[in-house]
Amino acid sequence: MTTTNGVKECVPPQLDNLLKLDPYLEPFQGEIKRRYNVFKSILKQLETEEKGLDTFTSAYKHFGIHVDSKTNAINIKEWAPAARAMYIRGDFNNWQERQYPFTRDEWGVWRLTLPPLSDGTPAIKHGQIIKLLIEKPDGQLEDRLCPWSRYVQRAEKSNTYHGVFYNPPADQIYKFKHPQPKKPERLRIYEAHVGISSWKGEVATYENFRVNVLPRVVRQGYNTIQLMAVMEHAYYASFGYQVTSFFAASSRFGTPEELKELIDEAHRLGLTVLLDLVHSHGCKNTVDGINMFDGTNGCFFHDGPRGYHDLWDSRCFNYMQREVMRFLLSNIRYWLEEFKFDGFRFDGVSSMLYHSHGIGKFFSKMNI
Incomplete structure (x- = not known):
């Protein structure tokens, strides 16, 4: 049998083993097969x-x-389908508003190339503050952070974050020295939050965790660490579950290079490193988040009630939007390749699977 997208219907691999492992799934075989075939159909589209x-x-x-x-030219590419115009500004051009306009293609992707300076160096210096200036559908201008930002910092005397151009010199880029360990047969997981990993009354650092916590984890017999609150989040008390910058390692604890060094040291000690990955929702912030990035209520998230999670007070991704899918899947690969994380703990999966977000549901035989 073939689906409407030309993909031959197939049974999920090892479905029988899955049902033996968890007999409670037996009544839901049809739904499991349907979802698997949706996955195969989307995979064919991507191919x-x-x-x-x-x-x-x-x-x-x-x-x-x-x-x-x-060439040291700076290439910038953003998706903002409803935006009327886009510019970049910052310390590098004294915050002039319309000096550097982007061009838009038919898919709502905006591009800009900044040529190098006369001395051959990039037009923006490492560490300079930058913002994207978005002209919204109503004509208003709004400073936004790049959704793909790799480093953001809290502004002085403010609780909001600003984008930082992250392009460290070659001698400051951390180079991994140790191979990733073999996958453990059985996981013994030590879940940790870098910021609260010290006995001192302060926000701890990647360096503190590397030097003082990792050896203790090994001594206690764990083979895996699961790091919470790595993806940048403006609201510290959210424990990292209100993500504002999905590609930025939290600057509260140090630099991306220091996080890489932490992970490399964990690998030297034989520890597998998992990232607590939050793709089930996004923070509602607009000043320093991705909410309403193009000036509309949709963009990365569903428009209307479906785009809100009432219990978490956050936004829900539109997973069937092609560019959202690109953003999130690329985010997974980014953490694997750039930081050498070995895997993930996916947060809030029930919210991703069900329109009800699993609210008020009990996933046990009692509910069958």
Whole structure:
């Protein structure tokens, strides 16, 4: 039998083993098969329309802000389908508003190339503050952070965050020294929050965790650490579950290079490192989040009531939107490739699977 998308219907691999492992799933075989075939259909679309999953999930390498290693030109690429115009400004141009306009293609993707300075260096210096200036559908201008930002910091005398151009010199980029350990047969997981990993009354650091916590984890017999609150979040008390910048390692604890060094040291000690990945929802912030990025209520999230999670007071992603899918899958690959995380703990999966978000539901035999 073939689906409407031309994909032959198939049974999920090892379904029988899954049902033996969890007999409670037996009444839901049909739904499991349906979802698996939806997955196969989408995978076929990506193969025919996006040059395959490998290319599709590599978007983090060209979306956002990147320096051309050969020319030192800065290439910027953003998706904001409803925006009327887009500009970049910051310390590098004394915050002039319309000096550097982007061009838009038919898919709502905006592009801009900043040529190098006369001395051959990039037009924006490492560490300079930058913002994207978005002209919304109503004509108003609004400063926003790049959704693909790799480093953001809290502004002085403020609780909001600003974008930082992250392009450290080659001698400051951490180079991994140790191979990733073999996957453990049985996980013994130590869940940890870097910021509260010290006995001192302060926000702890990646360095403190590397030097003082990792050895203790090994001594206690764990083989895996699961790091919470790594993805940047403006609201510290959310424990990292109100993510504002999905590609930025939290600057509260140090630099991206210090996080890489932490992970590399964990690998040297034989520890598998998991990231607590939050793709089940996003923070409602607009000043320093991705909510309403193009000036509409949708963009990365569902428009209307479906786009809100009432209990979490947050926004719900539109997973069937192609660019949202690109953003989130690329985010997964980014953390794997750039930071050498070994895997993930996916937060809030019931909210991703069900329109009800699993609210008020009991997932046990009692509910069958």
